[in-house]
Amino acid sequence: MKEINILISGVGGQGNILLERIIGMSAIEEGYSVKAADTFGASQRGGSVLSHLRLGSVINSSLISQGKGHIILGLEPGEALNTASKFLCKNGLVIINTSPILPAPVKVGDRVYPPVEKILMLLKKLTPNVIELDATLLARQATGNERATNMVMLGVLIGLGILPVSPGKARVAIEETAANFSRESIHAFEVGFEIGEKKQVMGRLGFEDA
Numbered sequence: 001m002k003e004i005n006i007l008i009s010g011v012g013g014q015g016n017i018l019l020e021r022i023i024g025m026s027a028i029e030e031g032y033s034v035k036a037a038d039t040f041g042a043s044q045r046g047g048s049v050l051s052h053l054r055l056g057s058v059i060n061s062s063l064i065s066q067g068k069g070h071i072i073l074g075l076e077p078g079e080a081l082n083t084a085s086k087f088l089c090k091n092g093l094v095i096i097n098t099s100p101i102l103p104a105p106v107k108v109g110d111r112v113y114p115p116v117e118k119i120l121m122l123l124k125k126l127t128p129n130v131i132e133l134d135a136t137l138l139a140r141q142a143t144g145n146e147r148a149t150n151m152v153m154l155g156v157l158i159g160l161g162i163l164p165v166s167p168g169k170a171r172v173a174i175e176e177t178a179a180n181f182s183r184e185s186i187h188a189f190e191v192g193f194e195i196g197e198k199k200q201v202m203g204r205l206g207f208e209d210a
Contacts, residue, residue, distance in 0.1 A: 003056030004163065005064045009083040010049055010075030011101050012040075015150035019073065020051040021177050022154060026169040027055045035062035047103075048079055055164065071162075073153055075135075076101050077119045084126050093129045095156055096120070097149060099136035131156065131199055139188050148181075148188035155189040159196020167193060 006023065008016045017038060024034040037052045052064045069087035074080020074096040084094055098116050105111040123130050133156065139148035151174065157163065158170050171186060178185045 003054060003059060004071065005069050005089075006053040006055070006071045006073065007064060007069045007083050007087050008051040008053065008073045008075070009079040010150075011079060011103075012047055012049055014049070014075040014101075015147065016049045016051045016075065018177060019150050019154055020053050022170065022173040023053060023055075023157075023163070023165065025173040025177070026165040027163070029169045029173070030164050030166070032056060032164055033059045035059045037062040048082075050079075050083060071095070071157070073157060075150060075153060077116050078113065081119045081122055084123055088126055090127075091129060092127050093131070093160075093162070094123055094127060095131045095153060096123065096133075097135040097153060098132050099134050099149075131160075133195060135192065138191055142188050142191045143184035145181075145184060148184055151178075151185045151188035152192035155192020155194075156196040156199075157192075158189075159193040159198075159200075161196075161200055 008019050010016050020036050024036055027034050032055050035054045039050045052062060054062065054064065064087060066086050068089055070089055070092050072080060072084050072088055072094045074094060077096055077098055077100050080094060080096045088094065100113060100116060102113055106113045120132055135152040136146050136149045138152050140146050158165060158167050174185050174189060175182045
């Protein structure tokens with residue numbers, strides 16, 4: 001593997017940084033080089049958070065250039081589309097949580113949030129490789145806690161088998177980084193992992209195109 005470029009997009013409070021840390025720790029345990037960087041909007045008030053994560057044999061830069069993202073893990077649909085339109089490479093993969101978090105301007109009526117169906121339609125024009133799921137609902141059903149949404153998304157990604165990261169290494173990293181919530185985090189991860197395993201047969205991903 002030369003490199004895999006992952007972008008984790010969401011809003012403040014969704015656990016972008018935790019996801020980045022777990023994937024990075026797992027890849028390091030597998031013997032790969034890892035570099036990461038984060039960009040923030042008004043993250044404490046639900047603003048955009050975008051995490052850049054690069055895995056490979058030798059990684060020199062932490063930031064991913066536009067059009068060079070292999071995988072987008074979209075915790076929030078609007079943020080996922082915004083990230084994909086800028087960063088996704090040809091035939092890249094988008095894993096998107098379909099449960100939106102409405103920004104403040106939408107809540108007060110100054111802006112209109114686009115229908116999720118339209119967001120998905122636009123994403124599918126960018127790539128044939130889109131996996132959509134209501135990870136927030138699945139997290140709530142599995143653990144009673146929507147904060148486990150990120151662990152469901154992680155499980156899907158690892159279950160697909162496209163990263164050089166074993167589920168065992170991911171589980172250990174979850175236990176080490178989410179010690180206070182490790183039981184529910186692991187359970188949410190397993191729910192996502194089963195979904196990922198069922199979706200392993202996909203169109204050609206664009207890893208070689210970036």
